[in-house]
Amino acid sequence: MGVxxxxxxxxxxxxxxxxxxxxQSNQFNTTMVKPSAFLPSTTSLETxxxxxxxxxxxxxxxxxTEALVGRTFYGAAIFRPSATHEAGLTLAVSEPPHRHAAIRxxxxxxxxxxxxxxxxxxxxxxxxxxxxxxxxx
Amino acid sequence: xxxxxxxxxxxSYGSLGAYVRHSSAVSEVATRSREAAGSVVFHFEKSEAxxxxxRRAQSELRTLxxxxxxSGWDGEDAVGLxxxxxxxxxxxxxxxxxxxxxxxxxxxxxxxISLDWIQSRNRLFSLSVGKTHRLAYSWLNGSDKGYGVAxxxxxxxxxxxxxGIRSVxxxxxxxxxx
Numbered sequence: 001m002g003v004x005x006x007x008x009x010x011x012x013x014x015x016x017x018x019x020x021x022x023x024q025s026n027q028f029n030t031t032m033v034k035p036s037a038f039l040p041s042t043t044s045l046e047t048x049x050x051x052x053x054x055x056x057x058x059x060x061x062x063x064x065t066e067a068l069v070g071r072t073f074y075g076a077a078i079f080r081p082s083a084t085h086e087a088g089l090t091l092a093v094s095e096p097p098h099r100h101a102a103i104r105x106x107x108x109x110x111x112x113x114x115x116x117x118x119x120x121x122x123x124x125x126x127x128x129x130x131x132x133x134x135x136x137x
Numbered sequence: 138x139x140x141x142x143x144x145x146x147x148x149s150y151g152s153l154g155a156y157v158r159h160s161s162a163v164s165e166v167a168t169r170s171r172e173a174a175g176s177v178v179f180h181f182e183k184s185e186a187x188x189x190x191x192r193r194a195q196s197e198l199r200t201l202x203x204x205x206x207x208s209g210w211d212g213e214d215a216v217g218l219x220x221x222x223x224x225x226x227x228x229x230x231x232x233x234x235x236x237x238x239x240x241x242x243x244x245x246x247x248x249x250i251s252l253d254w255i256q257s258r259n260r261l262f263s264l265s266v267g268k269t270h271r272l273a274y275s276w277l278n279g280s281d282k283g284y285g286v287a288x289x290x291x292x293x294x295x296x297x298x299x300x301g302i303r304s305v306x307x308x309x310x311x312x313x314x315x
Contacts, residue, residue, distance in 0.1 A: 023212045026201055026243045032258045035275070036243040036251040043214050071212045114286040117249070117265050117273035122284035125275045129258045 006098035008051055012081055012091050017053025018101060019076040019134075021064045033077040033131045038124040040106045046094075047103040054078045054134050061136060067097055075135035083130035087123040103127075194230050194239035198223065198250070205244040216248035219268050225289065226250045226266045232294050237302055240264070254302050262305040264298060276301045 002010045012018075020037060022028055027037040040047045050067065052060050054076075064073050084091050084103050094102040107119040202223045208216055229252065230239060240252040249267035265273040270291065275284040287295035 021212075024205065024210060024244055026204075026241070029241060029255065031255055032261075034241070034243045034251065034253055034255070035261075035263050036245045036253075039246050041214050042216060042247045048213060068212045073212070114267075114269070114271040114273050117247070117267070118275060118284040118286050121251075121263055121265055121273055121275035122282065125261065125263060125277050126282065129261075129277055131258075 004093060004095050004098075006051075006095055008093075008099060010093050012051065012093060012101060014081050016051060017078055017080060018049045018091070019052050019054075019060060019064075019078050020047065020049045020131075021068060021073045022075050022077060023068065023071060023073045025074055028075065028077075028133055028135075033128050033133050035121055035124040035128040037077060038103070038127045039120055040103070044102075045104070045106050045108055047106075048094075049091075049101050049103060051093075051099045051101050054132065057134070060134075063099060067100070073136070075133060077128070077131040078134055079127060079131045083127045086130070087126040089123055089127075190239055191230060195227060198226055198230070198242050201242045201244060201250070210244060211246060213246075215244070215246040218244055218250060219248045221268050222248060222250050222266050225270060225291075226252060228291055229264075229266065229289065229294060232292065234294070234299065237294075237299070238306075254305055256305055260305050262298075262302045272298065274298060274301060276305055278305055 004010050020033075022033065022037055027034055038047055050063055052063055054060065060076060064076065081091050089103050089105045092102050092104055094100045106123065107116055109116045202218050202220075204210065205215075205218045208214070210217065226242070233239070238254065240254050243251040243253060245251050245265060245267075247267065249265045252264040252266060253261060254263075255261040260278055262276040263274060267273075270289045272287050272289050272295065273284070274287065276282065283301075285297060285301075287297045289295060
């Protein structure tokens with residue numbers, strides 16, 4: 001097991017918290033983070049996340065501000081690796097930037113985009129159901 | 138005017154709207170019938186009592202479409218929302234039966250729009266509307282979950298989708314649309 005430039009170990013432990021920054025106000029409501037917030041990029045087929053939990057909160061927002069290069073974001077979805085495992089997906093470290101990780105293993109069927117999307121939504125729904133929503137104040 | 142008579146005889150407003158949007162007949166009678174039906178739809182939709190919630194949902198959808206029109210709206214490499222996805226989502230709103238509350242909307246990275254019926258974190262139905270009329274959906278209902286694909290013909294919301302929404306709303310507290 002090695003150490004990354006960020007000082008974190010190069011393996012994501014089950015006890016860690018991770019976050020997905022929310023850059024669009026429709027990605028959440030008062031109840032939850034919506035599944036669409038976790039759908040993967042169409043080019044990389046990954047979902048970008050960071051290895052940081054809800055606390056300390058000021059550090060969380062600093063990471064978001066630096067990662068999104070000043071772009072407005074509204075909060076973060078906080079989750080544990082077990083959520084991605086339950087969805088049948090994997091987590092991998094992906095630095096730089098510091099603390100960056102990626103959710104991988106999303107289904108992709110070139111012959112059937114709609115089926116691809118349905119299966120991706122099912123997995124994103126599972127992760128979203130396991131998240132805590134933390135909004136910037 | 139048999140066409141307009143049969144159009145008004147349709148069982149739902151959504152069907153009448155679909156007639157206006159999808160009828161491909163080109164005769165003078167058919168054209169006049171379509172115009173008359175369009176007028177009925179237009180004036181019907183101006184009724185706040187009947188269509189206030191629909192107009193609000195359409196407004197929310199169009200606001201989202203404007204916010205996410207450009208690529209990169211997520212700060213990454215998301216595709217801008219497809220105009221055809223917005224149009225299809227509007228058609229679905231018009232075709233929803235009265236017992237279905239209007240959904241929430243969310244953008245998706247591939248330019249699709251998610252229509253979400255959310256009761257709680259563990260009870261939700263999510264429908265993806267993209268460039269085509271093949272609709273991907275997933276749902277979570279307590280410990281039950283699933284996904285599927287259904288085709289939307291522009292006239293009726295697929296029964297599988299309605300059944301999924303109904304099962305999620307069952308035992309929930311969402312108000313039924315007036």
